[in-house]
Amino acid sequence: MHSSFLALCLAAFQCFRIVDSFPNPSPLLGSNxxxxxxxxxxxxxxxxxxxxxxxxxxxxxxxxxxRSSYSVMLLKSEARDRLAILGVKSNRYLCMDADGNTFSSEVCSRDDCLFHHKLLENHYDVYYSCTSGLVLNLEGAKQAYVAGKNLPSYSLFLSEKNTVPLERLLHREKRTRPVDPSDPLRMLTQPDEGSDSLAYREDGDQDTELPEHGRAVSKETITSNFDDPLQVLHAMNPSSPRIAGTLG
Known part of the structure; x- marks a missing residue:
């Protein structure tokens, strides 16, 4: 009985070693x-x-x-002073190659997409590559982080609280499709499988701004004849001059 229990414990230990031997494809996997x-x-x-x-x-x-939906970042701590920076809307990680050039990736690479974080005495944050030691700089200047050494202003960051509603951060696949002359309103066209049924322009997701006349414009407003080639939808737009006139 005692030998059977020892054999069971040994088998369980070997299973843990086998699972532990598989490399983690991302340092962020399994975190909360x-x-x-x-x-x-x-x-x-x-x-x-x-x-x-x-x-x-x-x-x-x-x-x-x-500020916009695409400037909302999620700071993900991988260790005490090491983190990843995720663009929430685009779902892409900020990365830096060995030469200090920034890029983004859908996968968080331990070599390129992890940054050390330092909080300076002046309350600014500094982020520098865990691999090269080069500082994140929005102007693209290359400089290694050295404690106590002055840094360019574009390498000093403040973390501002997000003000963009969370529902605007949900990712929608951007689709561009040519207009079929035989079906300009796309009434006969079925949506692509796995994609959003609404065409969503990247530029249309910026923070809402007021035009000169002080009235907010809906993102659904028809802005060109390309959006409404037969001008059918203008009749449903209350601001359209087509319904402001008198029928003869």
């Missing part, structure tokens, strides 16, 4: 990250302007002068 309270806008500034880190659907890493 994803707390919306850590959704932030990473803001940096110069003497004359402020900018935010942004990762749109095309994967480009860039700076923008205004």
């Amino acid at each position: 990250w994803g707390n919306p309270k850590r959704y932030v806008h990473l803001q940096t500034s110069s003497d004359i302007s402020n900018f935010y880190l942004e990762i749109p659907l095309n994967g480009q890493v860039r700076k923008t002068s205004s």
